[in-house]
Amino acid sequence: MTNNTTRQAGLGNARPAARRSNPASWARSLLDASDANLARVLLAPAFLLLLLIVVYPVCRLFWTSLLDLRLSSGMPARFAGIDNYTSVFTDPEFWTALTNTLLITLITVPAALLVGLALALIANLPFRVRWPVRLSLLIPWAMPLAFVGMIGGWFFQSDYGVVNDLLRHFRSTRIIWFNSGWLSFIAICLTITWKTCSFVALVLLAGLQTIPQELYEAASVDGAGPLRRFCFVTLPLLRPAIAVAAIFRMITSLQTFDIPLTMTRGGPGTSTVTLAMYIHQNTVDFLDLGYGAALAVVLFFISMGVTTLYLRQVRTEL
């Protein structure tokens, strides 16, 4: 209230005085006086855009999740309260899909971080020509996910896959990867790790390049070997970059869809179905829009929850 009064008073009296005394301070006071309104005007388009493309669809999703809206029934939409949510938590397929999704996240995020870190360290070496190394890092990242899933499917195919061809030298019988839930799972995790480690490597490479060379020189003077330099210089200074890469990877891995869909179609049985695949199946294949929306809301909260927890933990590091 005090601020408003001052501002209104300023509009009437102080401004002409300032205008006369110093043009720069006049401009500043003009902005100070109406900065709230100016901010509103400048932020309005972005705010409206956010309302349109984020808030409205999310609200609509919440609303749909409260409806009994199964297009194949031929019946109009009916308000169902929390029925869809009750069905979600009593649906064994939901729990299978959720377990698979969390397992994929728990396995592929650390794996991609480890492999990505190794790749970033290699790419950071003082090569004479750097672009071939950087380009090879970019290629898996630039490939469409469905494309990578198809390549993975061919690699692990039991009859003509490259993996079995390589394993042929070590064992007499071929492995039928997609005949077993856990072997299919390994194949999917390996493919996801290959696809995503290049993104992690790029983020970490950017982090590595911000570490001053002098710190390594000082550590060397103090007698630190390569391992101690890595543990006490590189890793602590790389933690913010690692945190950023981990958060991005975690959110996208909770939404894993394309690679398992194209590699195994969720098989054998439902052993590699992820939550995103289950949402897609219920919404697009079964046309059960209410139930699909409820599943999507659950995934939304899981993503939000995991991200918030993680951000809280790494806040100081960021």
Added chain:
Amino acid sequence: MTRILRPLLVLAALLVPPAAQAETTLNVYISSALRPEVMRQAFDQFEKANPGIKVVPQLGGATSDLQAQYLNTVLSAKDSSLDVLMLDIIRPAQFAATGWTLPLNKDVGNPTAFLKQYLPAYADADTVDGKLVVLPAFADAMFLYYRKDLLDKYHLPVPTTWSQLASEAKTIQAGENDAQLQGLSFQGAPIEGTVCTFLLPYWSMGKNLVHNGHLTFDHAAAVKSFDLWLGLMKQGVAPRNAAEIVTDQTRKDFEAGKAVFAVEWAYGWSLFQSADSAVKGKVAVTDLPAVDGGKPVTCIGGWQWGVSAFSKHPAESVKLVKFLSSVPVSTLLAEKASLLPVFPPLYHDAALDQAMPWLPQALPVVEQAKSRPVTPYYNDVSNVIRTQTNAVLAGSETPEQAADQMEARLRRVLR
């Protein structure tokens, strides 16, 4: 003056479309795998007979599943960009419930009399609750393809039961001493074809899965159905990786001479007889075997033409659909694309004898073939059957576990 007028007149002529260009464009959604080049010939004939109507094919995915996903997205948004739709035989119940196709009852005069010209299975499948939802495009069914040359070589008769098929396949595999030669190729991946894999022995035992929208699941028959396929795999007749096999993999393996028997749709025939085929002239086709003490039965397939309820040109679309579901087009599709006719007399038509010499054998198979469960929730039902069958073939569930799961999941779907 004329120097100014002439360019202006030319410009005006370019800007104002002539009357002949004011034509209706019909967008027809067809499968990319179902010989679009032959469909184009049918569209050309229609355009010639109907000046002012242009037919533009819109190619969809190669499989029924991919096409359904696309159509579900487009039509649930009430999009008017498609006028005529080609639909798999398993879809009419869903399209009737969602109201995504225009009923054609008024456009065919007396529907009962009109439908009598088609194979009875299609007349039934295309009418839902008295509404004529779609018109038949071409027929299909699952057949047993076999290597006639190998059966002749080992003096073996055409098998009529699955156990006879297993025994003959083992004889040939042992005789040929070829590690690459499969006895039987069938579909076990979590795809639509695997639904038929489960249903073939199940139906052969005289059991039904769904009747009037209600589940009539027979647990013991389901376990026996799974056991039959597992038995064929354990005996080495079917490959150990059956859970990976999709429809076109069966076609490729049989075409490359890597299988004695194959369970496959009708589209395989023309490809097996193509110049690149390793089995050209060595193939014959028959109806599928029965379980011991059961009846031979097969899964009906085939495609239909429907008019989108959101089309802006319904009258022209109905005209096109009626044309596409006519005897001349059915003959064209049989002759040029080996797609089975929907009119019984064409199965004995001498003009088609050269293109499809096996038509007389196909007729009783198509006439006796059974429809997969007729329900608007077919996609859900199909998903349950294919995933449980795939789990059994992969060895991740026992037949008993899978039958329990299948029953519980189907009860939830058809609640």
